[in-house]
Amino acid sequence: MKWQFNHWENGDVNVEHVVTLAGDMTLTAYYEEAVQSVSLVVTSSPIAVKVTVDGYEYDTSTPITLQPGNHTIVAPSNAVSGSDIYNFKQWNDDGSTNPTKLINLTADAVVACTYQIQVVPPGKGSIGIHAFLDLTEIIAPYEIVETATTGNTPAIVELTVGNYTVKVTYGSETKTLPITIIDGQNIRLDFQFTTTPPPPGFDPSILILIGIAAAATVL
């Protein structure tokens, strides 16, 4: 076990301690358990994504300093890159297809995961919804009303060809956007919110409503 010097019995925090021996005396050095750290790098291919480690968001390939022990990595179930949608495929070390991974770190580690491009079936397209707060993507549970699916942004929704109205609500803010889904097309929708700072107890959930738009409002 490693220990880090902390202080002398008189409070001196320097490892070099000077005293005058005026009488019998005892000098005591106090140590504390050294906080060890390890580095974790999460990588993803063929695209970079944002992952959370113990609830904190990081870009893939960014070294993260952690204490040894158990940690939880969550990769997004899906992600949008350009006009393509990618679905989480697996963790490369054990082949697990669960985007949530528990890891026991005892030394520096690199954990890699793989995404695969989503092929949109004929007659369908999809939208990827990204919500931002001060240019930072909001990682929050979302709910898509039609399917009652919950997860983290970005929300990927596959729709049949047609016209829709997308309404995204974050806190008290609501954004509305009409869209047209074309066969095989993936659309990325970015919504910028200004709810800063989120008040204590703020529900970070994102509500996504997708409704078929009236013909008169179709772009």
Add this chain to the structure above:
Amino acid sequence: MKYRFTHWENGDITPQRTLTLSADAAVTATYAVMTKRLTFASTPIGVQAVVNGQTITAGQSIDLPEGTQVTIIVPGEVSV
């Protein structure tokens, strides 16, 4: 440096001595340096320190002249 009386040349350890001078005589009083005991301790136990250039382990003591300026150095990080 402080000194402490230890004995006369005849072995008498009493500082006060009475003698009858019947011839030339030399009397010698012997003094020793007064020392104090420095004990090193650590939490956790087992740490080594350097005291004025001398390495000691926690739990050990070292006798040094009273009034000595002591420089004690311990490692910043230890494995025990």
